[in-house]
Amino acid sequence: MxxxxxxxxxxxxxxxIPIPNGKVAATPEEAKQIAEELGSRxxxxxxxxxxxxxxxxGIRLAKSAKETEELAGQILxxxxxxxxxxxxxxxEAANIxxxxxxxxxxxxxxxxxxxxxxxxGGVEIEExxxxxxxxxxxxxIDPLLGLRDYQARDIAAGIDLSRDHWRQxxxxxxxxxxxxxxxxxxxxxxxxxxxxxxxxxxxxxxxMVLDDNALYRHSDLAEMRDLDVEAPSEIEAxxxxxxxxxxxxxxxxxxNGAGLAMTTMDIIKLFGGSPANFLDIGGGADAEKVAAxxxxxxxxxxxxxxxxxxxxxxxxxxxxxxxxxxxxEEVKPNVPMVVRLVGTNAEEGRQILANxxxxxxxxxxxxxxxxxxxxxxxxx
Amino acid sequence: MSILVDRKxxxxxxxxxxxxxYFHTVQMVEYGTNIVAGVTPGKGGEWVLDGKVPVFDSVKxxxxxxxxxxSIIFVPARFASDAIFEAADAGLGLIVCITEGIPVQDMxxxxxxxxxxxxxxxxxxxxxxLTPDEAKVGIIPGDIAISGKIGVISRSGTLTYEVLxxxxxxxxxxxxxxxxxxxxxxxxxxIDCLEMFEGDESTEQVVLIGEIGGTDEERAADFxxxxxTKPVVGFIAGQTAPPGKRMGHAGAIIEAGxxxxxxxxxxxxxxxxxxxxxxEEIPSLLR
Numbered sequence: 016m017x018x019x020x021x022x023x024x025x026x027x028x029x030x031x032i033p034i035p036n037g038k039v040a041a042t043p044e045e046a047k048q049i050a051e052e053l054g055s056r057x058x059x060x061x062x063x064x065x066x067x068x069x070x071x072x073g074i075r076l077a078k079s080a081k082e083t084e085e086l087a088g089q090i091l092x093x094x095x096x097x098x099x100x101x102x103x104x105x106x107e108a109a110n111i112x113x114x115x116x117x118x119x120x121x122x123x124x125x126x127x128x129x130x131x132x133x134x135x136g137g138v139e140i141e142e143x144x145x146x147x148x149x150x151x152x153x154x155x156i157d158p159l160l161g162l163r164d165y166q167a168r169d170i171a172a173g174i175d176l177s178r179d180h181w182r183q184x185x186x187x188x189x190x191x192x193x194x195x196x197x198x199x200x201x202x203x204x205x206x207x208x209x210x211x212x213x214x215x216x217x218x219x220x221x222x223m224v225l226d227d228n229a230l231y232r233h234s235d236l237a238e239m240r241d242l243d244v245e246a247p248s249e250i251e252a253x254x255x256x257x258x259x260x261x262x263x264x265x266x267x268x269x270x271n272g273a274g275l276a277m278t279t280m281d282i283i284k285l286f287g288g289s290p291a292n293f294l295d296i297g298g299g300a301d302a303e304k305v306a307a308x309x310x311x312x313x314x315x316x317x318x319x320x321x322x323x324x325x326x327x328x329x330x331x332x333x334x335x336x337x338x339x340x341x342x343x344e345e346v347k348p349n350v351p352m353v354v355r356l357v358g359t360n361a362e363e364g365r366q367i368l369a370n371x372x373x374x375x376x377x378x379x380x381x382x383x384x385x386x387x388x389x390x391x392x393x394x395x
Numbered sequence: 396m397s398i399l400v401d402r403k404x405x406x407x408x409x410x411x412x413x414x415x416x417y418f419h420t421v422q423m424v425e426y427g428t429n430i431v432a433g434v435t436p437g438k439g440g441e442w443v444l445d446g447k448v449p450v451f452d453s454v455k456x457x458x459x460x461x462x463x464x465x466s467i468i469f470v471p472a473r474f475a476s477d478a479i480f481e482a483a484d485a486g487l488g489l490i491v492c493i494t495e496g497i498p499v500q501d502m503x504x505x506x507x508x509x510x511x512x513x514x515x516x517x518x519x520x521x522x523x524x525l526t527p528d529e530a531k532v533g534i535i536p537g538d539i540a541i542s543g544k545i546g547v548i549s550r551s552g553t554l555t556y557e558v559l560x561x562x563x564x565x566x567x568x569x570x571x572x573x574x575x576x577x578x579x580x581x582x583x584x585x586i587d588c589l590e591m592f593e594g595d596e597s598t599e600q601v602v603l604i605g606e607i608g609g610t611d612e613e614r615a616a617d618f619x620x621x622x623x624t625k626p627v628v629g630f631i632a633g634q635t636a637p638p639g640k641r642m643g644h645a646g647a648i649i650e651a652g653x654x655x656x657x658x659x660x661x662x663x664x665x666x667x668x669x670x671x672x673x674x675e676e677i678p679s680l681l682r
Contacts, residue, residue, distance in 0.1 A: 123646070124610055158503040171549075226496045227498065227641075228496045229501075272553025273551065273667055274549075274554030274632050274645025280636070281673070298552070325559055326553045328536045328552070328556055329534060342575065359536065
């Protein structure tokens with residue numbers, strides 16, 4: 016789960032990381048009022064969960080409260096990469112002297128969090144990593160010990176930070192580490208961390224991504240979820256405990272198991288079709304869950320065929336078949352459907368569906384080929 | 396022969412009285428797995444399976460009383476990391492964790508702690524292990540695989556069943572099937588299993604089933620190129636997965652241009668691995 020810039024910075028600030036004075040506004044009038052309170056030049060920043068806000072015109076500098084109102088109005092009317100701007104952050108503009116990158120993420124291969132810093136801040140770290148990887152200092156942190164003082168000093172030295180700023184910098188690295196751990200983050204990033212003309216370090220931008228699996232112990236953070244980044248069908252699916260991702264194709268897929276669901280999408284593509292979604296109904300899915308899944312698939316107007324691929328293990332094929340029947344009665348779909356049931360109680364499942372007017376298939380390849388054909392309007 | 400689990404496995408089930416734990420305990424016993432104990436804190440002294448399997452309050456007591464050498468964990472995600480620590484501290488050599496949804500920071504602490512001990516963890520978020528005709532330590536349906544000479548390693552669950560089933564259809568058997576799990580941080584990776592299969596007399600070839608996310612397959616490819624003498628056939632799921640989206644498994648995500656199916660397929664092919672276009676093609680690619 017991604018947090019907005021203003022949310023991330025508020026968390027950072029709680030951990031002693033200095034951030035610019037500023038507030039969030041939902042209307043141009045509010046933005047104007049914040050600018051008046053700040054009484055300085057301000058930066059107006061769209062709060063949307065995509066990269067490239069600046070390039071899209073979603074970050075602007077204003078010299079007066081009146082200009083703030085005007086620009087905030089423009090930004091609040093924008094869509095950036097398909098996402099509506101609902102809020103802007105109005106921050107006091109800093110006199111930026113130096114821009115640094117500082118972030119923590121998990122290194123899967125090393126099984127440890129890694130703190131990364133670079134003197135080349137202000138640009139995307141992936142870009143720095145690609146073009147000038149030597150400019151990134153990486154320090155792995157033992158999760159049982161936490162960030163050690165010497166590691167923070169090594170990072171400061173590694174990015175050639177002037178010694179005058181070490182104390183402030185080390186304080187910030189520790190704050191970021193604590194925020195990362197306490198919030199169960201998978202990413203905590205300050206980019207840029209600036210040194211102002213006055214010699215202060217300031218987190219001008221901030222980003223956090225949280226571990227969905229850990230949200231049960233952070234109900235306060237879970238409430239911050241921005242539903243705009245998810246398709247309504249994805250939100251509905253999560254409510255039913257289904258793992259669903261909407262895609263652009265026309266063949267709806269209902270599969271048990273994530274790996275098999277991906278494979279089903281891939282094989283549809285391999286045979287010249289295009290999947291409309293990723294959907295894992297999970298282990299031991301019952302009739303009710305299957306019916307919910309089918310409703311979500313069929314709500315997509317692009318869907319011209321549905322492929323059911325169920326490999327029974329914990330999931331029983333007869334239960335899935337009952338769910339399909341329940342959903343068919345309710346939704347009365349007018350698209351062709353292909354079904355493949357293998358494994359636990361597959362025979363019982365096939366019998367339940369015998370009168371359901373569905374195309375049946377034995378193998379995965381056969382099922383995919385049939386789905387591709389019926390989606391094209393071929394009668395089988 | 397086989398790897399990790401066999402007739403000598405003396406299995407302990409953590410979470411044996413829970414719904415899932417109990418259901419799969421019955422399945423494993425029916426398969427012939429030697430289950431010697433169960434653990435559920437607060438239920439020590441009870442017996443399950445018609446008085447065949449004793450339940451203990453702690454792993455330590457269960458190990459002392461029964462000589463269990465392997466543990467399987469069916470404990471809910473929020474208690475699972477503690478269950479792994481408990482099994483490791485009780486001196487078990489192999490821990491298999493089925494649980495899905497363990498917070499990644501919990502797993503990072505677990506992994507770094509386990510690295511200091513002589514213990515192997517398989518999983519979490521995995522279907523466990525199956526050595527046909529000898530032991531089923533996990534949730535892989537027992538009837539979809541027959542005993543043979545192919546080692547199978549996979550990050551997935553039902554996709555693995557699909558592959559085992561396809562092999563069985565043409566009478567190809569399996570030495571051991573290891574589900575290493577779909578989480579970003581796990582206990583055993585592809586290379587660990589490749590190394591064990593390379594050293595296992597009964598394994599002649601290996602099937603490696605990967606998916607998007609991370610770089611485990613790329614590192615496995617390096618290992619195959621440099622260290623493996625046995626042929627390897629591969630399959631990678633997620634060629635049509637969009638970037639930045641978690642595809643069901645916590646670890647199945649393309650991040651910052653890394654973890655793409657295409658890169659993994661290229662790396663494996665460069666290492667001499669024959670990569671199948673879909674799972675049912677795998678049997679025909681074995682030598």
